Amino acid sequence: MYLRYLEDLDTQGKQTASSDELAHLCGTTPAQVRKDLSFFGSFGKRGLGYPVHELTAHLREILGLEREWKVVIIGAGKIGAALANYRGFRQRGFKIVGVYDNDPTKIGQPWGEAIVHDMADLAQDIQREEAPIAVLAIPSDDAQEVVDRIVGAGIRAILNFAPAQITVPPHVSLKSVNMAMELEGLSFALTNSIVSRGAA
Amino acid sequence: MYLRYLEDLDTQGKQTASSDELAHLCGTTPAQVRKDLSFFGSFGKRGLGYPVHELTAHLREILGLEREWKVVIIGAGKIGAALANYRGFRQRGFKIVGVYDNDPTKIGQPWGEAIVHDMADLAQDIQREEAPIAVLAIPSDDAQEVVDRIVGAGIRAILNFAPAQITVPPHVSLKSVNMAMELEGLSFALTNSIVSRGAA
């Protein structure tokens, strides 16, 4: 989150930003900002604040965004398409090296700049390309089975959009985005009249 | 999350589940499960566990899922389409009452079972329909402006897919899903060889 705002400030040509400014932008407190950043190093200058451009570079380094990550997208449906369309991905160093589906009517069809590949080739392609990240955008029923296959092929991180709880070995990183669950959280907030801090 | 698993257990015909079972399913600890559930009431039976079907109903009640929520989708792009396609929504009581875009080539076109409406009508439709929830699936640049308009029209909760930080008054609930940020989290985990507990 800090990176997102610092990039904005950087393009605006801002030289430095205080923990107070960053806190207001991010909806947190100055002390929190300083503690968070101090975990990774001592980036600020007393009396001045944090050097925006330099700190941006540091955070990109910390997050591992200075290199290119190869990503495979599994599932050539609407979610997959939304992801592939999203410019932010390539900008941030995520390169989509393949799109896979098991629907014969989709395989071989053009899909953005790429072509939809047969899911049967997925495992060997992951190994050959050494793609470490997979985005899973397929129906829930098949999710765990596909996960097991790509874990076997050496995938190291999975971003899961299937509304299913899946399991991976400890050396594989997993993030799940469950849109129904997000909406249910809003339903809970509305039902119980929860008042926010105004940002999320 | 508990609800998701309890529903699975329920359809499997399981009568009761212990905190230990739920903890294993959800990747947490038995004590955590008991503390969490005890916050809302005393649902379990000592020696037996929690009554699956009954607890499911309780949780649905707590989350406010026993009623129907009207939802407007803003942005008739890929993300909006993915959401509208997603059966889970209606199943869980979220009814899409309108899809809006400001692209003249899209307005009036059929879109799933609905028709794309002109964004100009958005505010008055929200008021007329009394739709409390909006899903924002539009480019970042316009996000805050649209948010201000729908907040003015009385929206009470927003699920934001635009990769922008937006601000709402305290009485409006906001959840943001930022796919680039999720991937960056995975990049961080890979870069720093973080070992997970095996589920997320």
Add this chain to the structure above:
DNA sequence: GTAACTTTGTGAAGAATTTCACAAGCCACC
């Protein structure tokens, strides 16, 4: 050069969350 002002970095205090551990309750079997 120095005085007034800003802002970081960080121990210590405070608050929140998670885990522990065990009494109390329920079931099943004899």
Add this chain to the structure above:
DNA sequence: GGTGGCTTGTGAAATTCTTCACAAAGTTAC
């Protein structure tokens, strides 16, 4: 009806996270 085996609910302890508050360090103005 009593006994043994489970499992919850929950205070208390342990841990983690956040906030406070201030010395140290830098900047600006003159």
